[in-house]
Amino acid sequence: METSGYRRMLCYRMQALNACRQKHPKRYLLYDVNPPEGFNLRRDVYIRMASLVKTLRRHGDWVLVLPPWGRLYHWQSPDIHQTRIPWGEFFSLTSLQGNVPVIEYEEFIAESGGPFIEQVLVLQNYAEGWTDGKWEEKVDERPCVERLMYSKDKQGYYRGWFWGYEETRCVNVTCLSAQGHASILAPLLQNNITSTSVMLDRAETVLHDLYAGKDYWNTRRSMVFAKHLRLLGDEFRAMYLNSTDEQDQTVYNEDWTLIKNKLSSARGGPYLGVHLRRKDFIWGHREDVPSLKGAVKKIRSLMKKNNLDRVFVATDADDEELAELKRMLPEMTRFEPTWEDLELLKDGGVAIIDQWICAHARYFIGTSVSTFSFRIHEEREILGFDPKTTYNRFCGDSENVCEQPTHWKIVY
Numbered sequence: 001m002e003t004s005g006y007r008r009m010l011c012y013r014m015q016a017l018n019a020c021r022q023k024h025p026k027r028y029l030l031y032d033v034n035p036p037e038g039f040n041l042r043r044d045v046y047i048r049m050a051s052l053v054k055t056l057r058r059h060g061d062w063v064l065v066l067p068p069w070g071r072l073y074h075w076q077s078p079d080i081h082q083t084r085i086p087w088g089e090f091f092s093l094t095s096l097q098g099n100v101p102v103i104e105y106e107e108f109i110a111e112s113g114g115p116f117i118e119q120v121l122v123l124q125n126y127a128e129g130w131t132d133g134k135w136e137e138k139v140d141e142r143p144c145v146e147r148l149m150y151s152k153d154k155q156g157y158y159r160g161w162f163w164g165y166e167e168t169r170c171v172n173v174t175c176l177s178a179q180g181h182a183s184i185l186a187p188l189l190q191n192n193i194t195s196t197s198v199m200l201d202r203a204e205t206v207l208h209d210l211y212a213g214k215d216y217w218n219t220r221r222s223m224v225f226a227k228h229l230r231l232l233g234d235e236f237r238a239m240y241l242n243s244t245d246e247q248d249q250t251v252y253n254e255d256w257t258l259i260k261n262k263l264s265s266a267r268g269g270p271y272l273g274v275h276l277r278r279k280d281f282i283w284g285h286r287e288d289v290p291s292l293k294g295a296v297k298k299i300r301s302l303m304k305k306n307n308l309d310r311v312f313v314a315t316d317a318d319d320e321e322l323a324e325l326k327r328m329l330p331e332m333t334r335f336e337p338t339w340e341d342l343e344l345l346k347d348g349g350v351a352i353i354d355q356w357i358c359a360h361a362r363y364f365i366g367t368s369v370s371t372f373s374f375r376i377h378e379e380r381e382i383l384g385f386d387p388k389t390t391y392n393r394f395c396g397d398s399e400n401v402c403e404q405p406t407h408w409k410i411v412y
């Protein structure tokens with residue numbers, strides 16, 4: 001093409017792009033989750049929000065702002081700074097961006113020109129519940145049912161918990177009753193709300209657009225753990241569990257879009273992987289959680305059955321229970337970071353390393369309804385394990401019907 005023709009074409013393209021930008025200015029979707037919810041439920045809510053942003057992007061230039069990690073109820077290691085943690089410390093940002101446009105919160109502040117969120121929408125359930133017991137998808141602006149966690153300052157801005165960013169303020173806060181899947185919010189965000197930045201608080205109120213469908217799995221696959229955490233997990237596997245990707249048929253590709261493992265293609269390292277959730281799971285005296293004695297009995301029988309002489313245990317057990325577990329199962333291996341490691345990795349990083357090691361075991365058993373165990377199931381599904389080696393859980397000592405976890409088959 002001659003130079004002037006090329007210039008003209010470029011010019012048309014730039015004009016079209018600018019016109020498009022003016023017509024569809026960049027908009028930011030922020031979100032947060034009910035404070036007591038843990039790390040792995042929050043990972044699930046991310047999938048719902050990513051799906052909503054995909055829907056919104058059909059008609060506008062929406063970007064998802066990643067809520068910094070911190071102040072989580074379960075992250076109790078003392079003397080460690082655990083707020084304002086960017087997603088990049090736990091996940092690969094380029095992998096997330098390969099699925100949907102995302103930015104860190106500090107990038108949002110820099111791009112949008114200040115620490116202001118224009119509109120917060122607090123999601124809530126309908127006070128009247130389901131009408132006539134009938135499930136109906138709906139969304140309406142309604143008065144707030146619960147006391148707001150935001151209060152006005154002298155300048156008339158709202159202050160609240162914005163992930164530890166004290167200087168962040170919000171211009172307007174209203175409540176929205178919502179019942180249904182995440183994308184039912186799209187028309188309202190697109191047409192009724194003109195703010196450039198909108199935050200959905202209590203985002204767990206809305207459901208997955210399609211749980212375990214192709215889009216769910218794409219987003220889940222894009223949630224690749226940060227490389228330094230994977231490497232630490234791999235080093236630990238090699239050093240203490242005689243486990244390497246080549247031997248175990250779990251070779252990984254940095255680009256998640258290229259990973260398409262066949263079911264049952266992974267062999268896994270020669271050890272049993274265990275996730276034994278304790279703390280608040282036993283305080284409630286739940287029927288589906290075993291005693292330590294019951295758990296050890298099951299572990300021993302699985303090691304024998306699968307011909308494995310090593311066991312890796314991931315657990316949040318307190319010191320007293322840990323000492324008892326060590327006494328009953330002296331051969332167990334655990335990832336035990338030094339204080340310096342912990343300061344660097346934080347509780348979230350250690351949890352990820354535990355999950356990564358469990359995900360590579362030849363056989364895995366987890367804890368009933370723990371989202372921590374569910375995320376391990378998914379990681380193993382991505383790696384291509386036989387479902388029989390993955391979807392297993394401990395039974396309570398006197399649980400009569402011990403239903404095993406559902407196999408959610410990966411969809412590409």
Ligand SMILES: C[C@@H]1O[C@H](OP(=O)(O)OP(=O)(O)OC[C@H]2O[C@@H](n3cnc4c(=O)[nH]c(N)nc43)[C@H](O)[C@@H]2O)[C@@H](O)[C@H](O)[C@@H]1O
Nearest residue numbers: 036037038039040041074314315316350351354370371372
């Ligand atoms: C009862 C509910 O339980 C839900 O927990 P559940 O689904 O197990 O799973 P999570 O939502 O991840 O919350 C449990 C948290 O406890 C720690 N934790 C639990 N097990 C382990 C482990 O094996 N290793 C390490 N390193 N850390 C562990 C970790 O910080 C994890 O994020 C909560 O999300 C809800 O808020 C609620 O409390």
